[in-house]
Amino acid sequence: MNKSLPFILLICISAISVKAFEELHKTNRQRLMNQVTDGVILIPSTKDLNNWGSDKNFLYLAGFNASGCILALIPNGDKNVILFINDNAKRSIPKDCSLETQPLSKLADFLKNWTKIYLPINRINEINDLLGSINIFKDIENISNITPTIYNQRLGKSEEEVELIENAIKITGTALTEAFKQCKTGSTELDIFALTEYQAAKKQVKTSFSQTASGPNSTNVHFGHSERAMKSKETIVFDLGVYYKNYTSDISRTFPVDGKFTKEQKQIYSVVLKAQKVGISLMNPNASYDNAEKKVTDELIKGLFELGLMTDSTSMWQKEFYIQHGFSHGIGLDVHDIYSYFKNQPNKKFIMGMVYTMEPGLYFPEDMIKSIPERLKGKVTEEEFNLFTQKIGANYKKYINIGVRIEDDILITKEGNRNLSIVIPKEIEDIEKIIQ
Incomplete structure (x- = not known):
């Protein structure tokens, strides 16, 4: 049986007693005091x-x-x-x-x-x-x-903290799989958003973050949701997290409305999924965080170049044209757990006990090739940009209004890593089975 299909596991939430919850924070306090x-x-x-x-x-x-x-x-x-x-x-x-x-x-x-x-x-x-x-x-x-001392302690999660995060992930998985089944033509983003909120409320938890973005909205990295009705042959990007006893999950999945990816959607999805798997394989103790991000970028660029969407795979501004966000951040008490502190450290390395996401994405808004995006101004001339769009324009139009992001929550272990959200489907054939 495919590992991404045992949905029954998603609803098996492990009980955390009041005493165990108190002991967790007592241990957190004692660990800190041991350093002073x-x-x-x-x-x-x-x-x-x-x-x-x-x-x-x-x-x-x-x-x-x-x-x-x-x-x-x-x-x-x-x-x-x-x-x-x-x-x-x-x-x-x-x-x-x-x-x-x-x-x-x-x-x-x-x-x-x-x-x-x-x-x-x-x-x-x-x-x-x-x-x-x-x-x-x-x-x-x-x-x-004392802040750096606490932050360094919080970077590595205890077994009890990981258990809380896993419970949050299971609830998120249940909410997402229920939402996937409702991805039909005519349903609104608000309908699906409300369904995920309802699934969280059933478990007496709150969402920490929620994005339900379809069609052109799926190409907006930070879009939330709207009353827009979904149309056939569109993608819908879900980005959802819930708090379970203060600890959060953060999962992204991309699904086709009506349950079948188009040829072009499959092409972009496959590029993103392959890049994500490369990134996850590099999330090991003492491994370089920056190297993992670089290798993910390289894989995305390779795929884009092969699809005729780049004219120069070494061009920095062409990379920035497509790569609109980072690929990994910590989760825990925050959706971006002590992210700025870790991000600003030199020679960043993954450490055992970290729970970090891996979430590459590619987005193709219609207007992105019409003029130089704001983020690229000063980095490319009008002449260079126009020549670029002339050469890739016909290929780019095939993918207009497709947005794809795939995000999992990864625990860094002594042996390497463990994907805590592996049971939430992300393979193309598994996704299509759920909706159909």
């Missing part, structure tokens, strides 16, 4: 968790988020953890919270016992504002930034 031999660690709660890239460190260590909280971790104290809270926090912290709490007003006196503090440097003003604009750190001699 003196002083106290302060972690403020996050104002708005709904924004991508918002600080999830409090959530990672406490297991919940509530406004008006500061978590104090004392590596060598009799009490390892104290949660300082204001009146607003009292109403929003979980009823089953087992952490010792003290009024936020006592934090200033508490800090008089310490000469060294570890905290997120970029949030000092936010902490002071929370305390009524009092600079409680003015007499502290030694303040260190």
Whole structure:
């Protein structure tokens, strides 16, 4: 049996007990404290968790988020953890919270016992504002930034974190396979979007990201959904993630409306799928992240050149003409988990325990060959661009309004990697079987 077809596995969600969930965050806190031999660690709660890239460190260590909280971790104290809270926090912290709490007003006196503090440097003003604009750190001699230490710890997921992500992936898979079956002429993107939201709600979870884009909309990388009715012989790009106990999935699949890929859609889909498989094969411990991205790009360019869509496979601007986004990012507490921090590191390498996506895509909007795209201005002359479009124009028109993206969530293991979303169909024949 094809590995992408046992859909029954998608609904087998492993139960996570309250105690196990508490132990996960207790372990997260202890791992952090083991890296600090003196002083106290302060972690403020996050104002708005709904924004991508918002600080999830409090959530990672406490297991919940509530406004008006500061978590104090004392590596060598009799009490390892104290949660300082204001009146607003009292109403929003979980009823089953087992952490010792003290009024936020006592934090200033508490800090008089310490000469060294570890905290997120970029949030000092936010902490002071929370305390009524009092600079409680003015007499502290030694303040260190704890953020890089937490981020490095969060890069490698524990077995318990991976289990939570896998549960999110299973729910996502169920929602997607139900949506696939409804990809019919006349259905609207909104209809399908609502179906995926319903499937998530049935499991009492929320979506972290949702894209349902058909036809010309499928060529817009960041499109969400609309009331547009889908037409026969179009592709529809799904990009969906759900939060399960704070941890998210992020899966993309491309399906043909009415269940049958056209010849041209198969050609583009095959190029993207082959590139994705190349990328996944390179996601191994200590392997170069940048090399994986380069090899994926090379595979896409090779396919485009063979289809007559490029005149020079070494041209940087022609590569940028087609390659509109990166291919890999972390997932965890965020859809793009601590992405900027890792992305800016020199000599980036995959490490054991990482859960990273692999998501190449190709998009063919109708107007992309009419004039120089904004992202290429200054990189190519009008004369060069016009000559390029004259040579590839006839071939490009075959693929107008086709968008394809394929995304899986990959765990880096000691032996190599494991595709956590392998059961969600992506082979052409499997996709066509589902819809038909």
